[in-house]
Amino acid sequence: MKKVPILVIRNTLIICIQNDLTDTAILELQNDILDKTYKTRVNGVIIDISSLDMIDVFLGKVISDTTKMVRLLGAQAILVGMKPNIAITLIELGFEMPNVKTAIDVDNGLKILNKYEKYNATKVLEVTELSGED
Amino acid sequence: MILGVVEIFHEKDIVIARQTARELTKDMGFGLVDQTRIVTAVSELSRNIFKYAKSGRVIFESVESGKSRGISISFIDKGPGIESIENAMKEGFSTDKGMGLGLPGVKKLMDYFKISSELEKGTTVVIIKWK
Ligand SMILES: Nc1ncnc2c1ncn2[C@@H]1O[C@H](COP(=O)(O)OP(=O)(O)O)[C@@H](O)[C@H]1O
């Protein structure tokens, strides 16, 4: 069965989902993403769907669940690269992905994750300063 | 005219049905959004065959009416059938913890949608998309 490569770049996992995965392969990929997020302790996960030519309800649900699961692990997940034809079909199907963060492409996804990282760093700094005053 | 037939037997056959839909609709000159609508519909209905009936058949045909050409796709199985089509067509109705969006969603994506089913005999869904 086709294996989807998961790249680890700095503090981010990048997964490019390919066409023609079976449902079982898609669920395995979800497992791999969560495993790798936990083990590598990354801050962000970018799910690149730019090479997909369709998303049905099953795939859409697994993708949207995966972003929620990643969040529970303590990382940020961003879906990038959805094509217009897929966005149209998903909405017509009645499948929406509220609460799933999206970006136009990997580059913009990385920028968004970078902002989170800085924001979190400032938050931690503030806490340290406060406790230092006690 | 029959353009292709895909037997659904294994999970991998859902992928083959999608690939067939992709190739045929491209060859027929459907626009990209319509290609996506059709491939998505084929994926949903082939999965329903695999999930609920275990096996079945997908038949792709070209159809004509006056000057318009289209693709007609039939999904035929001899599975358990559907107890209430009215319920099955409701958004959110699923007997399998699914999203229950497959049947109502496919109907919205297509120009023509017809489902017939008999308990213990099987289910047939026919969809058409005109160019
Ligand atoms: N080919 C079929 N044979 C038997 N039952 C079916 C078939 N297709 C659909 N159904 C029934 O209709 C329900 C709704 O189907 P669908 O809208 O695709 O949602 P889901 O697959 O998420 O349950 C299914 O849960 C199932 O009970």
Ligand SMILES: [Mg+2]
């Ligand atoms: Mg279904």
